[in-house]
Amino acid sequence: MKHVLVTGANGFIGRAVLPLLAARGWRVSAVSRQPQDTDSALASWHTADLFDTDATAQLLGHLRPTHLLHLAWNTEHGRFWQAPDNLDWMSASLSLLRAFAENGGKRAVVSGTCAEYDWSHGFCREDVTPCAPRSLYGEAKLATHHLARHLLAGTDTQLAWARVFFPYGPGEAAGRLIPSVMRAMDAGEPVRCSHGQQYRDFLHVDDVAAAFAHLLDVADDGVFNIASGIPVQLRHLVLTLARLMHWTGTPDFGAIAVPADDPPLLVGDITRLRATGWQPTVTLEDGLIHTLADWRQPRQHHRSS
């Protein structure tokens, strides 16, 4: 039976992946550091600290999953770019992959990042655009990818490396662009933005999750952008939110300075992922309506990361 071990299953993307895996007939094991995080019945939950190499090896020896979906990493908003524990996540990821391969794992799908690319190129294609991360986060992900290829060379374990662009949707960290703009508009506070001229690539978290679930079943090794392929100007995004929220103010474009090297365009080419049979299904408009509806529902808490 197909059996996938999911790390980061309680994260922003992981929570959206679990129902898709269940629907596709996977036996799902999920690993979490703290037992109280195991808030989903869609998986068998296991408690382990991925930073503990022995514990990881033990878990993999016990479960012997055929597939691995590795999403866990430090993604704390605003801090993860330069957080020293990026290097710990690199080590932990490599230990995990090694234990997975040693226990007969057939295929691993690992979450990389668009921050691996040289952003001065802007339009990111897996086989064309050079990699030159600006952040420790990007460097650590890139190094993890390179080292993992070496680690798995000569084994029967496949590796698909997925470079995720800008996911958004229900459960996104409160400090990020869309939730913070929604909150300010909802509270009647000023909406302070950068100049907003930049183009970025936003993909609804359900499409991101579908891409990950899909990649588990694809035979293709290699690197895949997970993106929409659609350049959206931040100004347009903010004005769309204003329209959907019936907010009649004027966003203060330019209130927040951008770095001199802020890329004017950052978009992922998705030709390669499309060729495997996946395609995005949620338009930006529908995705924002969905995000807004979810955000307005009463709930226990909004996650901070």
Place this chain on the structure above:
Amino acid sequence: MKHVLVTGANGFIGRAVLPLLAARGWRVSAVSRQPQDTDSALASWHTADLFDTDATAQLLGHLRPTHLLHLAWNTEHGRFWQAPDNLDWMSASLSLLRAFAENGGKRAVVSGTCAEYDWSHGFCREDVTPCAPRSLYGEAKLATHHLARHLLAGTDTQLAWARVFFPYGPGEAAGRLIPSVMRAMDAGEPVRCSHGQQYRDFLHVDDVAAAFAHLLDVADDGVFNIASGIPVQLRHLVLTLARLMHWTGTPDFGAIAVPADDPPLLVGDITRLRATGWQPTVTLEDGLIHTLADWRQPRQHHRSS
């Protein structure tokens, strides 16, 4: 007095530049191969064949312009990409630049092309994106640029090299995308298109012309993209035309195959040109309305190139 010699003054861009130069107080000389082409009173017209090195040298020695705006090249729709005379235009351009420098010319602005870039990168930035032309046209323009830099090194003659993206507007060659779609919609014929998913960078010819006129007055040497900086999907462009023309049919997207290496995105970064004080002023919507209005006016002829 500022005195500019304009080549290609009867071309698509040249015709739009002449009134701007007049308005900016330039004394304008224009060169044309055939006297009957001299249909504008905005310049003093001179007849010369730029392929004739001696004639070019004589003309420059006679006029001694302070500035040169070199737009002339083979731009015959569909043929210019691989036409052998691209090499003749390279030689002619270099002879022209040499004669200009030898006669005390201060600043030349020359029309290059986005086809100099490696299109697999898609988002084209002057100092970042590698050049790797796919066409003889792009190769010849790129070589002209490199050779011109060598030729002018050690002289007092400045060179600004302008890489033009996708100009459109009144006077565009009939076979190109916008005029051909307008014509088919107007005639009630089927509108056959490629899949239309590609993003391209369209700039109204008046903005292109303004950029050239502006670059004559800028002190900055170097390479400048002349573009809008705005990715527009071809599908969107065609559907906008349909709306503006009140055409109620369904474009046949996918009827025309695209090459396997057709770039999904081709956009020019215009940070550098903006920094000199130029900016685009015509929105795509306004530009298409303007183009359509002009196209519907009765006229003597539509140009085929």
